[in-house]
Structure formats: structure tokens, C-alpha cells
Amino acid sequence: xxxxxxxxxxxxxxxxxxxxxxxxxxxxxxxxxxxxxxxxxxxxxxxxxxxxxxxxxxxxxxxxxxxxxxxxxxxxxxxxxxxxxxxxxxxxxxxxxxxxxxxxxxxxxxxxxxxxxxxxxxxxxxxxxxxxxxxxxxxxxxxxxxxxxxxxxxxxxxxxxxxxxxxxxxxxxxxxxxxxxxxxxxxxxxxxxxxxxxxxxxxxxxxxxxxxxxxxxxxxxxxxxxxxxxxxxxxxxxxxxxxxxxxxxxxxxxxxxxxxxxxxxxxxxxxxxxxxxxxxxxxxxxxxxxxxx
Numbered sequence: 001x002x003x004x005x006x007x008x009x010x011x012x013x014x015x016x017x018x019x020x021x022x023x024x025x026x027x028x029x030x031x032x033x034x035x036x037x038x039x040x041x042x043x044x045x046x047x048x049x050x051x052x053x054x055x056x057x058x059x060x061x062x063x064x065x066x067x068x069x070x071x072x073x074x075x076x077x078x079x080x081x082x083x084x085x086x087x088x089x090x091x092x093x094x095x096x097x098x099x100x101x102x103x104x105x106x107x108x109x110x111x112x113x114x115x116x117x118x119x120x121x122x123x124x125x126x127x128x129x130x131x132x133x134x135x136x137x138x139x140x141x142x143x144x145x146x147x148x149x150x151x152x153x154x155x156x157x158x159x160x161x162x163x164x165x166x167x168x169x170x171x172x173x174x175x176x177x178x179x180x181x182x183x184x185x186x187x188x189x190x191x192x193x194x195x196x197x198x199x200x201x202x203x204x205x206x207x208x209x210x211x212x213x214x215x216x217x218x219x220x221x222x223x224x225x226x227x228x229x230x231x232x233x234x235x236x237x238x239x240x241x242x243x244x245x246x247x248x249x250x251x252x253x254x255x256x257x258x259x260x261x262x263x264x265x266x267x268x269x270x271x272x273x274x275x276x277x278x279x280x281x282x283x284x285x286x287x288x289x290x291x292x293x
Contacts, residue, residue, distance in 0.1 A: 001053065002028045029053045031128070033091035037101060037197040038234065038258040041090075044069045049091040058084040059184065064191075066154050068106065071193040074182045076117055077151040084184040088192065092127050093176045098199040101167035103178065106160045108191040110148035115187030116140040119180065121165055127175040135165050135178075143190075152189045160193075164203045198259055206261060214276055214287045217263070225264040225289055231280065234258040238279040241266065249274060266291050 008022040016022055033049040041047060043063060052061045058081050064073050074086050095101055109119070121136035145154075145161050154160055170176050182190055198205060206213070206228040217224045229237070237254040241264065249269055254262060266274060269291050278285045 002030065004028055025057065026055045027053055027057050028055070029089075031089075031091070034094070035091045036094040036256065037098065038199055038256070038260060039093065039197040040234075040258060041195045042069070042193060043072055047072075051089045052087065053089070054084065054086045056084065058086075060086045061088045061180075061182070064153075066108075066191060066193070067156055068154075068160070068193045071106075071108075071154075071191045072180075073153075073189055073191045074184070075189055076182070076184045076186060077112070077188050079184050080186050082185060086182050086184075088180040089128065090178040090195075093178070093197070094174050095167070095170050095176050096172055096174045099168075099171050100199065100201040101171050102198045102201045102203070103165050103167055103195065104198070105163055105165075105180075105195040106191075106193045107163045108145050108152075108154040108160045108193075109143050110146050110152035110188045111141050111144035112149055112188040113147075116185045117143060117187035117190065118183040118185070119143055119190060120183075122179045122181055123167070123170055124177040124179070125170065125173045125175060128177040128179075131177075131179055131181075133169065135167070136163070139183075140187075148188060154191055160191075166201055166203075167197075168201050196259065200261065202261075205259070211280055211285070212278065214264075214289060224267060225276075226261055227264060227276065228261040229257050229259060231258050233281075235281055239264075240277040242275050242277065243269075244273055244275070 004026040006024045029051050031051045035049060054060045059079050061072050061074055063070050072088055116139050118139035122131040123133035123135055124131045145159060180192055208228055208230040211231055212227055212229045214225055214227045217226050234256050237257040239254055240251045241249045271292055274289050276287045276289055
């Protein structure tokens, strides 16, 4: 973290009649952390790869306990410094291996009457030097989850909204950073949690409730299946499909798997039962599928 200080002296060679507005100080953070998508961050185990900074050295994002364990929040309710701006910034993310992308995050904010707090999601494609891409811009009542005239803290699942942001405009880029920027208007506290990046643009991705689920893609598409993962950590997955006498029909490695959905085509297979075998984090799993012709 660095301090950048500017001072204006003797404007046009004249005496400055108001020297109190002639200085400006900024905080700048230089960070080398890198990662790739898919990616999940819930802040429960610290967030060493994410950065927080307030350029004017004011209030900042911080962690606090909520019903989602540990969440990021900005304390705006008692912050009377208008336009105080706090940044929560991802590591440099590699989007080069995907043609589609999106991010979901859980948001909780209580609107306080006659205020206009603002939350923006900004993107940089030059490693964070500039943030010219506005992905989300909500303020005042358009930001709210609920209304409250008292200092807000979420306590149950209904106090949160899952927010979707399409990132297709960033697909193919190698040096992406995503910034959650809150601008204060002395309204109410804002909370962000469970930030999850996908290599797809589906606004309603399948929910598994378990490490993975195998399912047919549609009526009449006999032999075509999909498998959706919901793993705790990103990892390489070994996939194998065999018939009932152990003959391998297909085998492949699924690298950096976290929350992706993969298609499995068995249209060339004969009618019968097949076994989808998976190796996840050193353990083996198996699911039966039926192919009908």
C-alpha cells in the first residue's frame, strides 16, 4: 500500500487565498496475486488474494459475522463522510480459456430513507490499472434488499439477494480484475458474500446440493447427459464411462473443476446401463445411467 500526495503551491504565481483545499492524498495498493476462473470466495478463511482499499483513507470494507459465517461489509450507517469510497478487488483473473463468463454474489442492504448509497461492480482488463467497464450500478432504493431506519445487519437467508452479473465482455482476457466499489451517502450498511465466478453465462445454473449430479438433457435425447459439479475447492476430475462388463466407452480429464456443467454424449452407445465413474479429491464415485435407443 502506497500514499500518493499532491500539493498545489503558488497558483499562477499568486497567493492562494484558500490553502485548505490545495492538498490531496490518495492510497494506492499494488498487488501481484493471480488466479483463474471458475473461482469461489466466501471470506470464511481469510482473503489473502483479495484487496481492500479506500483511496481517500476513509472507512473501508471489513469482515464481520453474519448468518453466512463471515461476510464483507461497509459501515455506512454512522459514516457521515459523503462519497467515501471503498474498494474490494479480486486478484488478477485469467479469462482466456472461456468464451462465456458470469459472477454471482450474495448482497444484503437495507435502504434508509432519503439516502443514495451506491454499489458498483467494475472491471479492469489491464491488471487493475484502469476500471473503465461498469458491470453493475445500483443506488438508493434500487440497491435495497429491505428497508430499515436502524443500523442494518442480516440475520436470515431472506435478508440476502443473489445477484447475477454477465461477464461475457471479459471472455478471452488474461488480466481481469473485478472491483466491488461502495460509495457512501450515510445510508445503511452493505454486506457482500459468496462471490462465485462461472465459465458460463447461465443466470440460473443447476443446483446440486452435493458434489455432483448426472441428469438427462431433455426428453427424447436418449444417450445425451450432463453432469454438474458443486465442489468445495477447484480440482482436476477424472471422468470415465464404462458398460456393465467393464469396457471403457469414454475417458477424459476435467481440469480445474469447481462449478461447471459438462455434456456427456452416449448417442453412439448401445441400449443398456452404463456407469459414470468420477475421481474427486482422491475418492471414487459412481452413478448409473440408462441409454435407450
